[in-house]
Amino acid sequence: MRAGVTPLVEVEDLHVHFGAARAVDGASVHVLPGEVLALVGESGSGKTTLIRAIQGLQKPTSGTIRVDGAGGSSPGKVQTIFNPSVQMVFQDPTGALNPRQTIYEIVAEGLRIKGEAGGEAEQVWAALSRAGLRPPERFFPMYPHEVSGGQRQRVVIAGAMVMEPRLLLADEPVASLDASIRGEILALMRRLVDETGLAILVVTHDLGLAWNIADRVAVMYLGRIVETGPTEQILEDPRHPYTRALLSVVPETREMEQQILTGEIPDPARIPPGCRFHPRCPLLQSGILPETISSRCPTDDPGPTPLEAVSAAACWAVTSGAGPSALWASPG
Amino acid sequence: MSDSLLSIRDLSITYHTQGRAVPAVRRVSLDIEKGGSLGLAGESGCGKSTLANSILRLLPAGTEVTGHITLDGKDVLGLTPGGLRAVRWTAGAIVFQGALHALNPVQTVGDQIAEPMSLHRTVADDDAAKVRVVELLRRVGLPAARAESFPHELSGGQRQRVLIAMALACDPQLLIADEPTTALDLMVQAQVLALLEDLKEERDLTLLFITHDLSVLTYACERLAVMYAGRIVEEGPAWEVFENGSHPYTRALAAAFPTIGDEGSRMAPSGLGGDPPTPGDLPGGCPFHPRCPLAHDACLPAEPELRVSGEARRAACVLV
Amino acid sequence: MTSIAMQRRRATVSRVWAQFRSSRQGMIGLAVLLVFVAVALAAPLLADVRELNPVYARAQGNPQWGPPSVFPPLGTDYIRRSVWAQFVWGSRVSLFVGLAATVLTILIGSVVGIVAGFVGGKVDAVLMRVTEWFLVIPFLPLAIVLASVLGRNVWNIIFVIGITSWPSTARLVRAQVLTVKQRLFVDRARSLGAGGGHIVAHHILPNVSGLILANATLAVPISILTETTLSFLGLGDPTAASWGKTLEEAFVNGAMARNAWWYFLPAGLGILAVVLAFTLIGRTLEEIANPRLSRSR
Numbered sequence: 001m002r003a004g005v006t007p008l009v010e011v012e013d014l015h016v017h018f019g020a021a022r023a024v025d026g027a028s029v030h031v032l033p034g035e036v037l038a039l040v041g042e043s044g045s046g047k048t049t050l051i052r053a054i055q056g057l058q059k060p061t062s063g064t065i066r067v068d069g070a071g072g073s074s075p076g077k078v079q080t081i082f083n084p085s086v087q088m089v090f091q092d093p094t095g096a097l098n099p100r101q102t103i104y105e106i107v108a109e110g111l112r113i114k115g116e117a118g119g120e121a122e123q124v125w126a127a128l129s130r131a132g133l134r135p136p137e138r139f140f141p142m143y144p145h146e147v148s149g150g151q152r153q154r155v156v157i158a159g160a161m162v163m164e165p166r167l168l169l170a171d172e173p174v175a176s177l178d179a180s181i182r183g184e185i186l187a188l189m190r191r192l193v194d195e196t197g198l199a200i201l202v203v204t205h206d207l208g209l210a211w212n213i214a215d216r217v218a219v220m221y222l223g224r225i226v227e228t229g230p231t232e233q234i235l236e237d238p239r240h241p242y243t244r245a246l247l248s249v250v251p252e253t254r255e256m257e258q259q260i261l262t263g264e265i266p267d268p269a270r271i272p273p274g275c276r277f278h279p280r281c282p283l284l285q286s287g288i289l290p291e292t293i294s295s296r297c298p299t300d301d302p303g304p305t306p307l308e309a310v311s312a313a314a315c316w317a318v319t320s321g322a323g324p325s326a327l328w329a330s331p332g
Numbered sequence: 333m334s335d336s337l338l339s340i341r342d343l344s345i346t347y348h349t350q351g352r353a354v355p356a357v358r359r360v361s362l363d364i365e366k367g368g369s370l371g372l373a374g375e376s377g378c379g380k381s382t383l384a385n386s387i388l389r390l391l392p393a394g395t396e397v398t399g400h401i402t403l404d405g406k407d408v409l410g411l412t413p414g415g416l417r418a419v420r421w422t423a424g425a426i427v428f429q430g431a432l433h434a435l436n437p438v439q440t441v442g443d444q445i446a447e448p449m450s451l452h453r454t455v456a457d458d459d460a461a462k463v464r465v466v467e468l469l470r471r472v473g474l475p476a477a478r479a480e481s482f483p484h485e486l487s488g489g490q491r492q493r494v495l496i497a498m499a500l501a502c503d504p505q506l507l508i509a510d511e512p513t514t515a516l517d518l519m520v521q522a523q524v525l526a527l528l529e530d531l532k533e534e535r536d537l538t539l540l541f542i543t544h545d546l547s548v549l550t551y552a553c554e555r556l557a558v559m560y561a562g563r564i565v566e567e568g569p570a571w572e573v574f575e576n577g578s579h580p581y582t583r584a585l586a587a588a589f590p591t592i593g594d595e596g597s598r599m600a601p602s603g604l605g606g607d608p609p610t611p612g613d614l615p616g617g618c619p620f621h622p623r624c625p626l627a628h629d630a631c632l633p634a635e636p637e638l639r640v641s642g643e644a645r646r647a648a649c650v651l652v
Numbered sequence: 653m654t655s656i657a658m659q660r661r662r663a664t665v666s667r668v669w670a671q672f673r674s675s676r677q678g679m680i681g682l683a684v685l686l687v688f689v690a691v692a693l694a695a696p697l698l699a700d701v702r703e704l705n706p707v708y709a710r711a712q713g714n715p716q717w718g719p720p721s722v723f724p725p726l727g728t729d730y731i732r733r734s735v736w737a738q739f740v741w742g743s744r745v746s747l748f749v750g751l752a753a754t755v756l757t758i759l760i761g762s763v764v765g766i767v768a769g770f771v772g773g774k775v776d777a778v779l780m781r782v783t784e785w786f787l788v789i790p791f792l793p794l795a796i797v798l799a800s801v802l803g804r805n806v807w808n809i810i811f812v813i814g815i816t817s818w819p820s821t822a823r824l825v826r827a828q829v830l831t832v833k834q835r836l837f838v839d840r841a842r843s844l845g846a847g848g849g850h851i852v853a854h855h856i857l858p859n860v861s862g863l864i865l866a867n868a869t870l871a872v873p874i875s876i877l878t879e880t881t882l883s884f885l886g887l888g889d890p891t892a893a894s895w896g897k898t899l900e901e902a903f904v905n906g907a908m909a910r911n912a913w914w915y916f917l918p919a920g921l922g923i924l925a926v927v928l929a930f931t932l933i934g935r936t937l938e939e940i941a942n943p944r945l946s947r948s949r
């Protein structure tokens with residue numbers, strides 16, 4: 001953790017269970033003011049559940065969520081609080097917009113709830129324009145179904161930014177945007193972070209997005225953070241075998257040999273014992289690990305990455321100091 | 333091309349809303365041969381979904397459609413309701429954009445996958461349908477137990493795979509996939525792309541693949557078409573178009589996705605400047621000219637038509 | 653900027669009207685209904701209210717059981733009253749009771765349905781238990797008990813109909829609220845800090861109002877029929893000349909045996925026509941509110 005900086009949000013040992021499914025299972029992350037943390041991971045790894053818990057939309061089973069140093073709950077005791085300085089951009093813009101509201105009403109809604117009377121029209125105009133919906137007045141009277149999918153997501157972003165949040169939780173914010181707008185929105189998000197100290201926790205499967213705007217990356221697997229570190233390190237020299245596999249399937253990095261993970265689809269209701277990645281781990285399967293490590297993988301849990309961690313990987317091959325880079329380099 | 337499965341000629345589609353005409357697709361012609369694959373790229377609002385939906389006539393009532401669409405030898409725009417029902421699902425099936433939206437929240441996904449099968453009587457009875465559902469789920473990489481799940485119990489990616497399974501239910505010849513990997517993480521995207529590739533080979537499936545992610549299309553499709561403001565502005569073999577676009581817009585699209593490790597794009601997302609065009613209020617001449625870095629006087633008098641820009645390549649730019 | 657919203661609302665209304673106008677069944681229903689509403693409103697112009705009074709009728713020298721040929725336009729009944737006057741004034745009572753009871757039904761049903769669906773949990777369980785209880789208790793005995801306990805006047809009839817027919821509305825509305833509540837835009841509103849009231853007013857209600865309106869139009873004929881049934885069983889308001897009461901009196905006094913068709917036919921056809929009109933309108937509105945029934949293809 002950067003010395004002397006109080007994190008804007010701290011999530012410690014968070015558990016969110018749906019019956020037997022442990023969607024979030026001991027995740028710890030922190031976000032500092034003015035930084036962008038990218039949370040990446042496979043579908044169903046619990047990313048959305050994690051940020052919904054931060055937003056207060058999902059009751060945690062246990063764990064602590066501290067926003068802005070306050071309003072937290074003690075471990076074990078759970079409470080969710082609404083905090084207007086945390087806003088969310090949703091994964092599915094079509095569902096996130098009320099089909100009976102005009103775009104103007106949608107963007108103005110937060111202002112009205114906050115009870116801000118003055119300058120509503122100007123703020124809505126500015127927010128739409130900033131989100132790339134120009135000219136804004138053309139969009140004022142339209143209903144969500146009358147604009148394209150990408151335009152819808154920009155309405156969602158405008159509706160969140162009009163609240164002037166300190167932390168933006170963005171769930172795949174540009175996945176439905178086309179390439180040209182993608183750059184503009186990412187640039188906008190980065191600019192807001194640099195200029196106003198806004199922090200962003202962005203959930204994405206787009207590692208290029210992380211490369212474009214994120215200061216740090218956290219990799220989630222089956223409800224837990226398995227690797228975290230500065231963006232350059234995670235994307236250029238990943239240590240956890242899962243992160244390596246992820247990187248290998250980025251369409252833009254086809255030079256790398258693809259490791260499409262097969263085996264059983266990870267199911268949060270049946271988290272494997274030991275290292276939760278071991279049934280699919282290419283490093284373990286390659287047989288190049290020394291016996292001392294490979295024997296631990298199926299039985300001993302390497303544990304979650306700690307809350308304060310700036311750089312960590314939950315993998316025996318890494319923590320035992322076997323020198324993962326050396327291992328990967330060996331032809332396998 | 334005589335062995336085209338899908339052939340579109342001079343297709344124009346205009347929405348009418350609040351007394352305003354929205355020309356979403358303008359004089360588009362394209363072909364996909366049997367077993368071929370075409371990737372359709374382009375910016376949000378350029379008309380990709382409109383074009384895709386028109387192939388199975390899924391546009392809202394009151395939308396003006398002119399031109400010709402021939403799917404599997406049938407004139408889609410002239411079909412009777414009965415003929416249309418037969419074409420939907422069996423000749424062509426579509427995976428809609430927006431997975432969450434297309435699924436019924438109060439029905440198990442297994443039942444929803446089985447629905448088109450019993451509707452089109454492609455299975456003998458309920459038991460046969462169940463067997464087929466399990467097979468389809470496995471085909472798209474979901475455990476059989478997921479048949480009993482309700483949509484809200486699945487993550488976004490899992491839902492997208494259910495939609496693909498549903499589209500495959502009646503063994504269509506043409507699969508239209510509208511942003512099928514957009515909501516998916518990398519690993520599943522890679523799996524789905526591999527899956528689509530397998531299906532293409534195994535069953536001679538013809539693919540129309542829509543997404544804004546040019547790199548994905550390049551990986552998944554043989555040919556690539558780039559749309560701008562309702563028109564196709566470039567078409568050709570996927571890799572050639574991606575790596576060496578003839579149209580300035582194609583080049584801008586290709587540059588939008590950074591190469592990891594490239595210091596130039598670190599903390600510097602690059603996008604195309606300017607505003608996306610408003611259908612119905614397009615700039616005169618080449619509609620791309622207000623945003624085109626190469627625009628000059630020759631671009632203004634008329635909208636450039638597609639012309640040959642290489643072997644099996646076409647582009648609509650005066651510089652070609 | 654509310655003017656923009658108003659403008660769009662108006663546009664929505666005119667769009668619905670345009671859709672409605674293009675539906676033949678809807679327009680037929682509306683035309684029939686308008687005729688009856690006009691008759692009800694213009695009752696004082698169409699028939700002298702004193703014609704309902706047997707003393708006045710006798711003083712006028714009306715015949716007893718006079719067929720239409722003897723006493724135009726619709727003949728007289730067993731105590732010399734004009735059947736036309738009963739038909740005209742009866743339309744007022746029947747329509748009023750039908751509409752008022754529907755308002756009550758829809759009000760109770762919507763409030764219960766929305767609260768149960770939106771709040772959920774224990775409140776939902778309790779409300780649904782109550783709803784089921786109301787659904788299973790046989791309607792007629794309850795109505796009879798209530799009518800005899802409360803006394804026989806128009807307001808009590810309305811109350812009885814309302815209190816016994818809301819459960820099906822409540823169940824329908826609750827089901828719709830449950831699906832709307834799961835939509836992401838409700839989560840979005842929560843993230844913006846919206847409370848339950850705001851969410852219900854701005855997100856739930858607009859998305860169930862179409863269903864409620866359609867349901868209301870379909871509840872009117874049921875209310876009218878219920879009023880008829882109660883009156884027919886002699887539980888109606890003895891002072892209000894509703895169509896149901898006309899039918900009851902005709903039946904009790906042997907109009908059938910006398911073949912005095914002119915006595916019961918107008919009221920019977922009136923009920924049939926109004927019920928049909930509301931059903932046609934309701935069906936049309938339902939199709940507009942639920943585009944899956946009508947749109948695309």
Ligand SMILES: Nc1ncnc2c1ncn2[C@@H]1O[C@H](COP(=O)(O)OP(=O)(O)OP(=O)(O)O)[C@@H](O)[C@H]1O
Nearest residue numbers: 018023043044045046047048049485486487488489
């Ligand atoms: N309400 C719920 N009830 C039961 N299980 C749930 C519920 N919500 C989520 N889950 C399960 O929890 C796991 C995590 O889901 P979540 O939506 O957080 O994943 P995600 O990482 O956001 O995936 P994606 O990238 O596909 O959006 C999934 O296995 C999902 O099936």
Ligand SMILES: Nc1ncnc2c1ncn2[C@@H]1O[C@H](COP(=O)(O)OP(=O)(O)OP(=O)(O)O)[C@@H](O)[C@H]1O
Nearest residue numbers: 147148149150347349356376377378379380381382
């Ligand atoms: N039902 C409709 N009524 C009026 N206009 C519409 C309707 N549907 C789409 N449009 C307009 O038509 C144009 C094309 O929309 P379409 O959905 O085909 O775009 P798209 O290329 O699929 O975009 P995206 O990548 O965002 O999904 C857009 O300008 C949109 O606003």
Ligand code: SF4
Nearest residue numbers: 275278281297315316
């Ligand atoms: S601990 Fe073992 S199984 Fe787990 S990721 Fe590391 S090497 Fe693979």
Ligand code: SF4
Nearest residue numbers: 618621624631649650
């Ligand atoms: S015609 Fe001119 S404006 Fe259009 S793309 Fe070519 S160079 Fe650019």
Ligand SMILES: [Mg+2]
Nearest residue numbers: 047048091488
């Ligand atoms: Mg998610």
Ligand SMILES: [Mg+2]
Nearest residue numbers: 149380381429
């Ligand atoms: Mg689209």
